Amino acid sequence: MSSIVSLGQPTVGAEELQAIADVFASGWLSGAGPTCATFERRFAELTGTSDALATNNCGAALHLGLSVLGASAGDEVIVGDYTFPATGHSVAWAGATPIFADIRPDIWSVDPAAVEAAITPRTVGILAVDVFGQPADYDELQAIADKHGLWLMEDAACSAGASYKGRPAGSLADVATFSFHGRKGITAGEGGALTTNRSDLADHARKLHTYGIAPALSREGNTDLPIPSFDELGFNYRLSDVAAGIMLAQLDRxxxxxxxxxxxxxxxxxxxxxxxxxxxxxxxxxxxxxxxxxxxxxxxxxxxxxxxxxxxxxxxxxxxxxxxxxxxxxxxxxxxxxxxxxxxxxxxxxxxxxxxxxxxxxxxxxxxxxxxxx
Structure with missing residues (x-):
């Protein structure tokens, strides 16, 4: 029988194995450590943003983004319909209601006219999807968001390396989210990232993604004994440094x-x-x-x-x-x-x-x- 031609396949090898060995040698394997920090700096550069936050998957990044944008019970978020349900689920996780809008017949991202038609007094934001990686119509979507006082979010799960009118995916909305699942263009098997040019959103997301406190790395090297205080309910959405090491090798590719x-x-x-x-x-x-x-x-x-x-x-x-x-x-x-x-x-x-x-x-x-x- 002929060999199988696989639907998808990661490109990994000696470079990724060496990256894992380097993390092992560092002694810091857990999440939000120094290797994660290096990956975040490089990913922010790649996406043309001021901040990137590594997460354990794209669903976590979506939920974080919606949380810091303020989506909550009673709100409606307009979502591009043609997408894996993680997009709609994340809106529900935040307590809001996803209102699906139809798509363009050619590139399958959300139709801006359908977005405008779906706006109600309860609408707080637009969550566009870069379907299979090709960016949506962000100029038109931003104009709609500005007209109606809404925020705009980019589900860039498939979009590492993409761009729109010369601007890299990840920089096209208030917040963007990426996936590093095994079927994606670059991968650590699992993983994700949130990117933004808004420091207020980045700071809040970083706090929420580590149970509601600053990550342990921020206390590394202190000569006293800082004890964090929990004042907001957060989550455990950190990417391990092992996965971040793999992602550094993937960025090189x-x-x-x-x-x-x-x-x-x-x-x-x-x-x-x-x-x-x-x-x-x-x-x-x-x-x-x-x-x-x-x-x-x-x-x-x-x-x-x-x-x-x-x-x-x-x-x-x-x-x-x-x-x-x-x-x-x-x-x-x-x-x-x-x-x-x-x-x-x-x-x-x-x-x-x-x-x-x-x-x-x-x-x-x-x-x-x-x-x-x-």
Whole structure:
């Protein structure tokens, strides 16, 4: 049987192992230590922000961001609908209600017109999603936020290395959040980060992410015995220094990894242009797409389940795209968002990671052609 072409795959090796060894040698393995501090400085530079805060996952970063922005019970937050439910969940964790807005049919991020139509007197903010890494329409969204006195937040879970009109992902809203899950462009297996240019939000987030006190590193080297005082309910959202060491090695790889994914996306687009029954994803010229996933849209008359079964039977991993959040029963959302609902049924993710060879891409496309004609 032919080898499996994996849907996603991390790029890790000797550099990451050495980074782990360096952390072990330092003696500080727990969260929010010196290696985390170094990673945070470098990630802030990468994202063009004044502050970055490493977290144990993106869900934690989302919750922290919403908490410091003040989302709470009785509030509504408008959320781009086409996303993994961590986005909507985080709004609920903060006590607020996610109000889902429909998406653009081409790049699948939230439609600014749908955002404006969803605003009510209870709306406090907008949570946009950079779907599969390509940034949303932040100029238009910021104009809406300013007009209505709302804050703007960027779910940049897939967006490390992306940019919008020359500005890096992470700097496009009041707060942004990233994921370093194993399927993302850079990864420590798990992990996340919050970025912001607002020092008030950064300071509050740093306090909340360590149970409501300053991290132990801030007391390191004191000659007296400082005893923290707890005056606000916080969380344990720290990233371990072991994971932060891996992330430092991954940051060194980021430019090369994004370039590899862009090369693969270009190869796919060239090979798939004449394949009947599908449409290839759109990358807009005013933004850098890091291609966390490569998701094709099947025509209405194509049986997605049949295509997926054929691919898997022939060693090509695949999956659906992501979720139309508004149809998930947990939210009890009563509206219908036709664009998101339609794409939820027709999207198919095919292999995308920086380790794919040209021959493997050729094989994926050939197998997909066969699946569509069988």
């Amino acid at each position: 980021l430019e090369t990894l994004v370039a590899s994914r862009q090369r693969i996306a270009n190869q796919y687009a060239t090979l798939l242009v004449d394949v009947d029954g599908i449409s290839v994803p759109v990358a807009l010229p005013d933004r850098v797409h890091p291609w966390q996933s490569y998701v094709i849209t099947l025509d209405q008359n194509v049986d997605r389940g049949k295509v997926a079964s054929y691919l898997k039977a022939n060693g090509i991993q695949c999956n659906f795209g992501t979720y139309a959040s508004h149809v998930q029963p947990i939210y009890g959302f009563s509206g219908h968002l036709p664009v998101s609902a339609d794409l939820f049924k027709r999207h198919l993710a095919i292999p995308m990671h920086a380790n794919l060879s040209e021959d493997e891409v050729d094989r994926v496309v050939a197998t997909l052609r066969a699946a569509l004609t069988t």
